[in-house]
Amino acid sequence: xxxxxxxxxxxxxxxxxxxxxxxxxxxxxxxxxxxxxxxxxxxxxxxxxxxxxxxxxxxxxxxxxxxxxxxxxxxxxxxxxxxxxxxxxxxxxxxxxxxxxxxxxxxxxxxxxxxxxxxxxxxxxxxxxxxxxxxxxxxxxxxxxxxxxxxxxxxxxxxxxxxxxxxxxxxxxxxxxxxxxxxxxxxxxxxxxxxxxxxxxxxxxxxxxxxxxxxxxxxxxxxxxxxxxxxxxxxxxxxxxxxxxxxxxxxxxxxxxxxxxxxxxxxxxxxxxxxxxxxxxxxxxxxxxxxxxxxxxxxxxxxxxxxxxxxxxxxxxxxxxxxxxxxxxxxxxxxxxxxxxxxxxxxxxxxxxxxxxxxxxxxxxxxxxxxxxxxxxxxxxxxxxxxxxxxxxxxxxx
Amino acid sequence: xxxxxxxxxxxxxxxxxxxxxxxxxxxxxxxxxxxxxxxxxxxxxxxxxxxxxxxxxxxxxxxxxxxxxxxxxxxxxxxxxxxxxxxxxxxxxxxxxxxxxxxxxxxxxxxxxxxxxxxxxxxxxxxxxxxxxxxxxxxxxxxxxxxxxxxxxxxxxxxxxxxxxxxxxxxxxxxxxxxxxxxxxxxxxxxxxxxxxxxxxxxxxxxxxxxxxxxxxxxxxxxxxxxxxxxxxxxxxxxxxxxxxxxxxxxxxxxxxxxxxxxxxxxxxxxxxxxxxxxxxxxxxxxxxxxxxxxxxxxxxxxxxxxxxxxxxxxxxxxxxxxxxxxxxxxxxxxxxxxxxxxxxxxxxxxxxxxxxxxxxxxxxxxxxxxxxxxxxxxxxxxxxxxxxxxxxxxxxxxxxxxxxxxxxxxxxxxxxxxxxxxxxxxxxxxxxxxxxxxxxxxxxxxxxxxxxxxxxxxxxxxxxxxxxxxxxxxxxxxxxxxxxxxxxxxxxxxxxxxxxxxxxxxxxxxxxx
Numbered sequence: 001x002x003x004x005x006x007x008x009x010x011x012x013x014x015x016x017x018x019x020x021x022x023x024x025x026x027x028x029x030x031x032x033x034x035x036x037x038x039x040x041x042x043x044x045x046x047x048x049x050x051x052x053x054x055x056x057x058x059x060x061x062x063x064x065x066x067x068x069x070x071x072x073x074x075x076x077x078x079x080x081x082x083x084x085x086x087x088x089x090x091x092x093x094x095x096x097x098x099x100x101x102x103x104x105x106x107x108x109x110x111x112x113x114x115x116x117x118x119x120x121x122x123x124x125x126x127x128x129x130x131x132x133x134x135x136x137x138x139x140x141x142x143x144x145x146x147x148x149x150x151x152x153x154x155x156x157x158x159x160x161x162x163x164x165x166x167x168x169x170x171x172x173x174x175x176x177x178x179x180x181x182x183x184x185x186x187x188x189x190x191x192x193x194x195x196x197x198x199x200x201x202x203x204x205x206x207x208x209x210x211x212x213x214x215x216x217x218x219x220x221x222x223x224x225x226x227x228x229x230x231x232x233x234x235x236x237x238x239x240x241x242x243x244x245x246x247x248x249x250x251x252x253x254x255x256x257x258x259x260x261x262x263x264x265x266x267x268x269x270x271x272x273x274x275x276x277x278x279x280x281x282x283x284x285x286x287x288x289x290x291x292x293x294x295x296x297x298x299x300x301x302x303x304x305x306x307x308x309x310x311x312x313x314x315x316x317x318x319x320x321x322x323x324x325x326x327x328x329x330x331x332x333x334x335x336x337x338x339x340x341x342x343x344x345x346x347x348x349x350x351x352x353x354x355x356x357x358x359x360x361x362x363x364x365x366x367x368x369x370x371x372x373x374x375x376x377x378x379x380x381x382x383x384x385x386x387x388x389x390x391x392x393x394x395x396x397x398x
Numbered sequence: 399x400x401x402x403x404x405x406x407x408x409x410x411x412x413x414x415x416x417x418x419x420x421x422x423x424x425x426x427x428x429x430x431x432x433x434x435x436x437x438x439x440x441x442x443x444x445x446x447x448x449x450x451x452x453x454x455x456x457x458x459x460x461x462x463x464x465x466x467x468x469x470x471x472x473x474x475x476x477x478x479x480x481x482x483x484x485x486x487x488x489x490x491x492x493x494x495x496x497x498x499x500x501x502x503x504x505x506x507x508x509x510x511x512x513x514x515x516x517x518x519x520x521x522x523x524x525x526x527x528x529x530x531x532x533x534x535x536x537x538x539x540x541x542x543x544x545x546x547x548x549x550x551x552x553x554x555x556x557x558x559x560x561x562x563x564x565x566x567x568x569x570x571x572x573x574x575x576x577x578x579x580x581x582x583x584x585x586x587x588x589x590x591x592x593x594x595x596x597x598x599x600x601x602x603x604x605x606x607x608x609x610x611x612x613x614x615x616x617x618x619x620x621x622x623x624x625x626x627x628x629x630x631x632x633x634x635x636x637x638x639x640x641x642x643x644x645x646x647x648x649x650x651x652x653x654x655x656x657x658x659x660x661x662x663x664x665x666x667x668x669x670x671x672x673x674x675x676x677x678x679x680x681x682x683x684x685x686x687x688x689x690x691x692x693x694x695x696x697x698x699x700x701x702x703x704x705x706x707x708x709x710x711x712x713x714x715x716x717x718x719x720x721x722x723x724x725x726x727x728x729x730x731x732x733x734x735x736x737x738x739x740x741x742x743x744x745x746x747x748x749x750x751x752x753x754x755x756x757x758x759x760x761x762x763x764x765x766x767x768x769x770x771x772x773x774x775x776x777x778x779x780x781x782x783x784x785x786x787x788x789x790x791x792x793x794x795x796x797x798x799x800x801x802x803x804x805x806x807x808x809x810x811x812x813x814x815x816x817x818x819x820x821x822x823x824x825x826x827x828x829x830x831x832x833x834x835x836x837x838x839x840x841x842x843x844x845x846x847x848x849x850x851x852x853x854x855x856x857x858x859x860x861x862x863x864x865x866x867x868x869x870x871x872x873x874x875x876x877x878x879x880x881x882x883x884x885x886x887x888x889x890x891x892x893x894x895x896x897x898x899x900x901x902x903x904x905x906x907x908x909x910x911x912x
Contacts, residue, residue, distance in 0.1 A: 132704040
């Protein structure tokens, strides 16, 4: 029987036989056909595992492509906006890829597994685009989503969990690095990556060893506060880290039908990922134009007064005594660890420079009745949550 | 050290020559590189048998733009102007058509033909205006783009409400429905159907074959002529203009690749290893060959490459050349009729049935033919008393399932000659020599991808703003320094020179602004 069973119309990941034991809620959503847990017990509790001990997230549904062949580097270098020549074997790169109009199709991580062999991971599926991008290149694109099971192991005690797991040399693994280990005769790839903005690792293994890995991991974390976490908890950590989510901070360019609804890397605060020293990459001509002309949108990170979460709010700027609508919130939350009311948003330039004061129109409901507050917000630079332990090498043991 | 030029033109086809001549005339130092020994591309006259010459690909001139002739101070000698079309009937009851009138039609057909021709002439006149303009950009356009676009809208409104609606209704429609609705005479229906599909991978029932028909009329009101000395009469004259203006022409110089350096075209390298530098490279090769082979996709962005890769290059027209020891006998055809164009397309269904096998990678056993006997008016093409027959034979798909072997070529030739023999029973006795050029032959001889005469299907999705592909219809490609100037760009195929002229103007305009 396939490790990826189909039950109740949804695919189950190879870890499902293990995660089901923790699942008290049976609440999940669809992630590219897979049932992905929203929470196993309680979202807030799971969030605190990420920030205080170790949370384990099943990211097997993540789309994975193996890129190999003599032109793999040339292919990727043309595909994404950043310079892939700088990403050596054993390193991981966060990257975005654009269409010819310089609009972001998706973001993801590119693992340089071995010399000339890569894995591209993203939330969305991209085989059609990658296949088109491969025209004229001697490269193989292999969709290996179902052949690789993966867990994110995130939190301050995660390093000790890895040590308990017996991963020799893990203390030397730097942020955005990856190492290969032997696990029960299978190759276990461990990368120091994640979606939480905290100390953490991602573990990649063949589905046949998924359950054994889970058992070993939870044994290793037994006294380190390890617990499985669902999407609610991950989403909170993601916003605190200031990371982007497709369909929230941007709509994948190929999914938009209205003009002006997609975003360029500049409009998502990803200028640092665009390398014009490359003579050609997808979107280069349009992005060079945009750089000359100026962007329309800007991604902002907002520190909002009060404690009302700014979901779906409009953002305003004060101009000559009047409030003008300049954009909207894309993700919002009360951050327990920062004790701040935070949000990500998309606003029209020139508004939204770090330090600017903006206003957020928040509607909230208490006992059926709706109220509205115009909350002052400050545009902040950098992530809301970025502890030194995230990049400390070797990390401190728990 | 590579030779430096202001502009390099790849290919001395008629469009490449027009473009090169105009750039040279504007004071640029121009190099035109041609792969063949002879200039002219697919518009050439060449020997195919001892003493016999023929226009090897295109054989009728009906689209040469007066603007091109004016700009280059060019006058083309013709041996025949305003040729009639004779739709051949196996019983000898042929139909003679010229300028929207035909002999031998009943009253209803005559009336309908007049109305049809009048409407088509009006619509084609609308298109004609735009043949000699760079298509406007729909988004992010300049002032010129907006003006051109507004004028296009206005010109359409000027047709009047009823005719504008008819235009919008007909432009995407197939010619079959229109001829079936209007006419009774099968020869008339066949003849109009054939004109709509010549040189395409389309049958009369395929969508937008009214557009292709209009495009044919748009060039020069559909008037057919034959240049003196065949098509080289046109291209040799163009080459002379280019040389007179100071352009350098070099033949037998196939271009191996377009040199790209740091994100821009900087010159070309030829098969023999010579390199030539220039900030402007204009390719008369078809868009797909230019991008996919001469540039290669890695220097361009994915969306553009994908669109170029998807250009439909399924050539479906073959060319038959016969050296005859005298004129054949056709029942009901006088000697003087050999000066005209003859069609074998007895009805619209016949044309569609001829197309059917091509959809499945097979050649027509009963092909349609467009026949001319150019030597009748032009004795330079054949020894005294002897003649040359030149025919376009459809359908012969480039992607023939069995592949284009010598045997397949012979089969096609036999199908074509058998079909002629059904009207001219003595044709086989008259043949001294014969040549058949399949789309595969046209591809290798003229370096047209897929052997497609129009450098890519002429269809609504590859027309005006979207020819060759959307976002790149202004002759400049999304690679600095690279331009297209051939039939794959707006307005399209046919010996018109419009693409070459528009490209030259686009290049000179861009030079001014940058």
